[in-house]
Amino acid sequence: MKLIPSLRNHAVLPENNEELQALRTGKWQVYQEEATESATLAGQSIQFRAGLTFTPYANPTKCNAHCRFCSEELQRKHQKELTAENIIQNHEEYFTGLAAAFKALSSLTTMGLSLSGLEATSDPLWLLRLLELIGQAQDVPVFNEKVLYTNATGLHKHPDLILALQATHFDRLEISRCHYDDQINQKIMYINRNEAVYQNAAYEALIKKLGDYVPVKNSCILTQIGVNQRSEVERYLNWAHDLGVQQVVFRELSRLDESYVENNTKQWVEKHRVPIDPLLRAIMPDLTQTRKDWEYLHSNAGYYYYNEHFLYRGAVEVILETSSYHELRSRNESNVTQKLVFHSNGNLCGDWDPNSAVLANYFAKKTEDAVLS
């Protein structure tokens, strides 16, 4: 198996069919950690996985969509409240705290910025202020990659955001769209109907324009009522290609375990999951047989996910990905921090839960109480 260095860890290239099958059956179990970096937070030296990403959890408002699978609606049994409910209250306190967290992490050299959570574009003033902070020359980590995850609503409503993202050198916009037919997409994403992009007329015009400013990657969640088989994957790709999209990731709904509350979202996820394995077999049963128009590039065995990268029609990079929340939590229990999330309560955590794996708190009144997980 060849290892190919990458920004976030490394990619892997199986050299024969046995290695490919070992990857496909092993998934994330094949993960090998590259290296670690350290920084001091709240007086303690913390080890970080080299290549980890930092997420300023974007919840300036509630989300303007209501995706049936939304991970923010999944609740772990010990969790007191949903992160999605903790909207950022006080911008002064928030940005002062975030600046302090950035300063504490500014010595890290391999960290990426992953702007996700709810919908970052729903409050343009919040996003512009965040971009201004990220763009500062001093006391901010040098992020080696910057990505915004969005449903595109605010990019259509506030085009000045597009210029600001370009000026802050974002590497790509990862735009959620679960189907090429807007009516089917709407049955999955439930985008607020006062957001023009719920219809393809506005969405398609926006995507065609965006590529001139920041590269666009689409994220399509595979679902039983949406994209659910190889022919649908190819229809989606032909549509995205015509819009100038450079990358598309098709994600299997994350594998959950019994630690999640049996709420509507968990039940929907379990009922509508489309596994990627049959798709991978249909596209490339083995290394010597790849479907017409598809070229295999490499795979990634990440710390809680596995994906395969292909080139479609020589133009669009396609990623098919599966992940496990159970594996994510198990890795987080090691003494190496795998992920950083700054939450709206001022906690800097190694977890998406604002009260788990707390590394430090950066709101002034709580600084002295900063605790280690």
Ligand code: SF4
């Ligand atoms: S756009 Fe994202 S945050 Fe909003 S409902 Fe959909 S998955 Fe959840």
